[in-house]
Amino acid sequence: MPRIVRTKVEFEGEVRERMAVVEEDHITPWGSGTPLRIVGRSYPRTGGVEVVTGKATYTADVQLPGMLYCRIMRSPHPHAEIASIDYVKAESMSGVRAVLCHANAPGIRWFGDSLLFDRILRYEGEEVAAVAADDEEIADGALSLIRVRYRELPFVVEAEEAMKPGAVQIHPGGNIVGGPDGEVYRRGNVREGFAKADLVVEERYETPAAVHNCLEPHCCVAMWAGDELVLWDSTQHVYGIRNEVAATLGLPLNKVRVISEFIGGGFGCKQGVGKHEIIAALLAKMTGRPVKLALSRRAENLAGGVRHPTIQYLKAGVRRDGTLMALQLRSIANIGAYGMGGSEVGGPIRELYRCPNVLTEQIAIHTNLGPATAFRAPGYMEGMYGLESMMDQIARGLGIDPLQFRLLNYAEKDPMRGVSYSSKHLDKAYRTGASIIGWESRPGGQNAGARRRGFGMASQVWGGGGGPPAYAIVRLNADGTADVLTGTQDIGTGTKTVLSQIAAEELGFKVEDVRVTIGDSRAGPYAPVSAGSMTVPSMGPAVRAAARSAREQLLNLAADLLRVLATELSVKEGKIKSTARPREVAVGEITGRIGDFMIIGQGARGPNPSDAKVRTFGAQFAEVEVDVETGDVTVLRVAAVHDFGRVINPLTLGNQVEGGIVQGTGFALMEERIVDSPTGKALNANLEAYKVPTMLDVPSIESHPIDLPDEICNSIGAKGAGEPPIIPTAPAIANAVFDATGIRIRSLPITRDKLLEEIRRNAAF
Amino acid sequence: MRPFEHVDATSVSDAIALLKAEPDGTIIAGGTDLLDLMKDGLASPRVLINVKTIDGLDRIEADAAGHLIIGPITTLARLAEDARVRQDFLLLSEAISVTASPQLRNMATVAGNVCQRPRCWYYRGTFDCFLKGGNSCLAVGGRSRDSGIFGAAECAAVNPSDLAPALLALGASVVIENAKRRREVPLESFFTAPQKDRPGFTVLGRDEMIVEVKVPKQPVGSRGIYLKAMERKTWSFAQASAAIQLSRAEARVTDVRIILGGVAPVPWRASAAEDVLRGKVPTGELIERVAATATDGAHPLGQNGYKVKLAKALVKRGLAMLVDNSRS
Ligand SMILES: Cc1cc2nc3c(=O)[nH]c(=O)nc-3n(C[C@H](O)[C@H](O)[C@H](O)COP(=O)(O)OP(=O)(O)OC[C@H]3O[C@@H](n4cnc5c(N)ncnc54)[C@H](O)[C@@H]3O)c2cc1C
Numbered sequence A: 001m002p003r004i005v006r007t008k009v010e011f012e013g014e015v016r017e018r019m020a021v022v023e024e025d026h027i028t029p030w031g032s033g034t035p036l037r038i039v040g041r042s043y044p045r046t047g048g049v050e051v052v053t054g055k056a057t058y059t060a061d062v063q064l065p066g067m068l069y070c071r072i073m074r075s076p077h078p079h080a081e082i083a084s085i086d087y088v089k090a091e092s093m094s095g096v097r098a099v100l101c102h103a104n105a106p107g108i109r110w111f112g113d114s115l116l117f118d119r120i121l122r123y124e125g126e127e128v129a130a131v132a133a134d135d136e137e138i139a140d141g142a143l144s145l146i147r148v149r150y151r152e153l154p155f156v157v158e159a160e161e162a163m164k165p166g167a168v169q170i171h172p173g174g175n176i177v178g179g180p181d182g183e184v185y186r187r188g189n190v191r192e193g194f195a196k197a198d199l200v201v202e203e204r205y206e207t208p209a210a211v212h213n214c215l216e217p218h219c220c221v222a223m224w225a226g227d228e229l230v231l232w233d234s235t236q237h238v239y240g241i242r243n244e245v246a247a248t249l250g251l252p253l254n255k256v257r258v259i260s261e262f263i264g265g266g267f268g269c270k271q272g273v274g275k276h277e278i279i280a281a282l283l284a285k286m287t288g289r290p291v292k293l294a295l296s297r298r299a300e301n302l303a304g305g306v307r308h309p310t311i312q313y314l315k316a317g318v319r320r321d322g323t324l325m326a327l328q329l330r331s332i333a334n335i336g337a338y339g340m341g342g343s344e345v346g347g348p349i350r351e352l353y354r355c356p357n358v359l360t361e362q363i364a365i366h367t368n369l370g371p372a373t374a375f376r377a378p379g380y381m382e383g384m385y386g387l388e389s390m391m392d393q394i395a396r397g398l399g400i401d402p403l404q405f406r407l408l409n410y411a412e413k414d415p416m417r418g419v420s421y422s423s424k425h426l427d428k429a430y431r432t433g434a435s436i437i438g439w440e441s442r443p444g445g446q447n448a449g450a451r452r453r454g455f456g457m458a459s460q461v462w463g464g465g466g467g468p469p470a471y472a473i474v475r476l477n478a479d480g481t482a483d484v485l486t487g488t489q490d491i492g493t494g495t496k497t498v499l500s501q502i503a504a505e506e507l508g509f510k511v512e513d514v515r516v517t518i519g520d521s522r523a524g525p526y527a528p529v530s531a532g533s534m535t536v537p538s539m540g541p542a543v544r545a546a547a548r549s550a551r552e553q554l555l556n557l558a559a560d561l562l563r564v565l566a567t568e569l570s571v572k573e574g575k576i577k578s579t580a581r582p583r584e585v586a587v588g589e590i591t592g593r594i595g596d597f598m599i600i601g602q603g604a605r606g607p608n609p610s611d612a613k614v615r616t617f618g619a620q621f622a623e624v625e626v627d628v629e630t631g632d633v634t635v636l637r638v639a640a641v642h643d644f645g646r647v648i649n650p651l652t653l654g655n656q657v658e659g660g661i662v663q664g665t666g667f668a669l670m671e672e673r674i675v676d677s678p679t680g681k682a683l684n685a686n687l688e689a690y691k692v693p694t695m696l697d698v699p700s701i702e703s704h705p706i707d708l709p710d711e712i713c714n715s716i717g718a719k720g721a722g723e724p725p726i727i728p729t730a731p732a733i734a735n736a737v738f739d740a741t742g743i744r745i746r747s748l749p750i751t752r753d754k755l756l757e758e759i760r761r762n763a764a765f
Numbered sequence B: 001m002r003p004f005e006h007v008d009a010t011s012v013s014d015a016i017a018l019l020k021a022e023p024d025g026t027i028i029a030g031g032t033d034l035l036d037l038m039k040d041g042l043a044s045p046r047v048l049i050n051v052k053t054i055d056g057l058d059r060i061e062a063d064a065a066g067h068l069i070i071g072p073i074t075t076l077a078r079l080a081e082d083a084r085v086r087q088d089f090l091l092l093s094e095a096i097s098v099t100a101s102p103q104l105r106n107m108a109t110v111a112g113n114v115c116q117r118p119r120c121w122y123y124r125g126t127f128d129c130f131l132k133g134g135n136s137c138l139a140v141g142g143r144s145r146d147s148g149i150f151g152a153a154e155c156a157a158v159n160p161s162d163l164a165p166a167l168l169a170l171g172a173s174v175v176i177e178n179a180k181r182r183r184e185v186p187l188e189s190f191f192t193a194p195q196k197d198r199p200g201f202t203v204l205g206r207d208e209m210i211v212e213v214k215v216p217k218q219p220v221g222s223r224g225i226y227l228k229a230m231e232r233k234t235w236s237f238a239q240a241s242a243a244i245q246l247s248r249a250e251a252r253v254t255d256v257r258i259i260l261g262g263v264a265p266v267p268w269r270a271s272a273a274e275d276v277l278r279g280k281v282p283t284g285e286l287i288e289r290v291a292a293t294a295t296d297g298a299h300p301l302g303q304n305g306y307k308v309k310l311a312k313a314l315v316k317r318g319l320a321m322l323v324d325n326s327r328s
């Protein structure tokens, strides 16, 4: 019987209480003693061959008869009002089928106080007009025929400028989101804590605007079939897009279908609906033709979302013996014109260490820049850089080994609420990482010569517990194969592979006999957004529950047919065994007997534990070489030891760890959107000037996940691994650079110009 | 992008005639720079004159005197792999090995490379800077991390080529043809600071074509090295580079050329530094002095002061490696 429960679900640092409809009977979690045949083993990625041979159908590969192509004209100014717009010439150009702009578009609300096509443009790259034409060249040509007169407005792009009284107002409510101190968290009394400290350190850190730059830009194809909308979309949430598009266009939920089979990365910027999906749907309606809309690389850089830059004022007080007494953070996030608020930059400060007195103020500021969106471990990655740089500095100041210092302040229980963790093996991660990198035997810091080696480390904490709602269906076919259906999506992480393993394990089938269908809101039931490291810990238990239900039905049927008790039966490798009889029966023999009568198992994700905090933890250790003459930084090795609970598939998990470290290395050393303050325009909105790491920049990575099931968090014992690996990389590298040189760069990325400038100023060289 | 016509030239004279007949015509070789310029609205030719269809323009050969003759449409990849080049002009292979990416090197040609336009992000972006007819250089008071530290007049952009400093260090010249004549121009006087009406970095007239690059034979035992510093390990333009060709007799330096890339509108010859070294025995101390002299007269802007230290370090390291190498 379905029942309704309240449960807490954590998403990117924020805890929300949800009502959950639960159909599942309690399923005993796979524990450390449970013998598993398929879960825990490496299987190559389902669809991997299609991806690397170019056969996979990404959204941009969707070709429909009569399809039109849409291109978007974007604001050349950081802040302007459209005085007039003349698109008659564009509209009458041969091959042009429709033009949309504020003059003729429906007044759809967007970003709170703005419109889908607004007269006021608040950042360089904001949508001015859209053209649907027979091909992209015609559409581009038409854009150049649209005459817009802009009235330029004063603008502001620096967060601390935008906070000043009298600064240019971007929204009627002012530039500061919420109160002047932003979102405040307090425990204990930091003033008293600092008073009791022997050493108090205050520093300012900065992190850059990093652009997701997914290999596949935002892209969709909209097609109307009668009054129903079919949307192929590169998205992290097919159901979310369905819901938001239906609400925006006033359609019933069952008349919108969203399909997303292969996705070339999301990293947070494809979580929710963007203007492009609505524009494509509107143009498709106007023209009666399917419309494809793909963002250009430049548009992706200007308008596709960005990790908000932060300024962090961090203060820490510590006793001589290494006890942390107080931590205080004031973070300022530059969320651009339409960012929906800042992320949890204070998260690591609040929850990583056992510290009695903590104050965090997270301030989010609007400026005339592109909208900030979530980006892999939003907030925590930025905050961890400040915190772990500070911890390194303090430990050294006290003459305590940085790793020892962390163990001294280790939090056995959640410092925020005092509750136990569902599981925590950070201490083990520290020890394992230290032994892989050779922490104890590392040469002590700044050696002489031009090329200097250094070691650094940093910790990771993050959610990743997932939660309801999440549903799956498992259907058994007459030949003994199974179909798993769910409305989740694979944003490039291997979701399909992992879900097929979980289903096969629970069913007792061979993994190749299980096919997983995802990425279609009409084919599978609701599944959560693939963000917040939610997918595996939410979908895994749902799939397991559905598979369990199907297996039970199968065994009941088999018991009837074989005239034995169902409790005597089990399934293994696609064969049904009985403890009473020696003969094995293939599943297909049983299902074949009922022909097209179908066994259908349903499963739902159960509630989260109410009395335990579910977190992922980890530590990374970096070894770098810094050439103090040329300013070259080479990351030689990174040892990554994370605790994600049970590992379902070591191969796909390893990919996540490696990818996180690659992106983290980029964040540490090179990635940064650069804006020209006097003009308010981006200088490097392309992949030539915006640097992402190449293969040669990638260190040798040794990943050793802890791999102990969390028997409290959910029925599969696994937590999410998408975001954690990116969190500690930058501070570990920054600390290693300090170890090598004695120079601490407090503003990421650590580029050659900053390093050489510091070296020049530093008499020691 | 403006619609254009694409014409395959059949001979050098055909190409030059087309250039002359079509004032809006431009030579296209690998197209790796030109197409980007066209897409970004920085070039809008009406006719593209393809010179890759001309026979014999991709030769790599030695003339009677042992000078290396490189056809203009020779790709960077082929030049770098050529056995003669690897034997006698290794500096070229070294410079090419750190140029762009393998895909680009397969398309990019020698003449195209020395004719490429500035990478300054104001120039490549949607800004009205001096070079695009605006009033002033926006980099000077703005984001000048990549700008030059030497020789800037109105425009602080640097010559982005890696091949050019290497060719200069070898004393190379280009052979240029127009409808009337053929002339040989030493690369040292081929490059100029970019100007409003001439955003390239060269003296090439718009109806002229590079038909050959000539690299003189180097003295026996002469060695070169190319060191390049980038924002990441590969596939990046130089923040600074040093191309050095060193000849010695006994221990003494008989000749040396030190060319810096990424620091000036032209490949920057550090003549004063060469003078310090020429005729001397290169000791560690002397090398330090040469390196310091190499950046004499630098005028860094707000954000590119690091290039002074960097260029110095590259010269010092390059020389030290050359000296070390020839010892062993
Ligand atoms: C992402 C990226 C990274 C890069 N990184 C580097 C780098 O690290 N180092 C580096 O040196 N370069 C780099 N480049 C530049 C690249 O090397 C040049 O684009 C290439 O060498 C140009 O050669 P091409 O044959 O493609 O020239 P084209 O693009 O065809 O032409 C360039 C110009 O040369 C002219 N031209 C070509 N041939 C002749 C001729 N025979 N006579 C007269 N004029 C001629 C054309 O008219 C045009 O103006 C990079 C480019 C890109 C896109």
Ligand code: SF4
Pocket (backbone or CB within 6 Å): B118, B120, B121, B122, B123, B129, B130, B131, B132, B136, B137, B138, B139, B140, B147, B154, B155, B156, B157
């Ligand atoms: S350096 Fe040259 S190209 Fe760059 S902004 Fe200045 S004038 Fe323009």
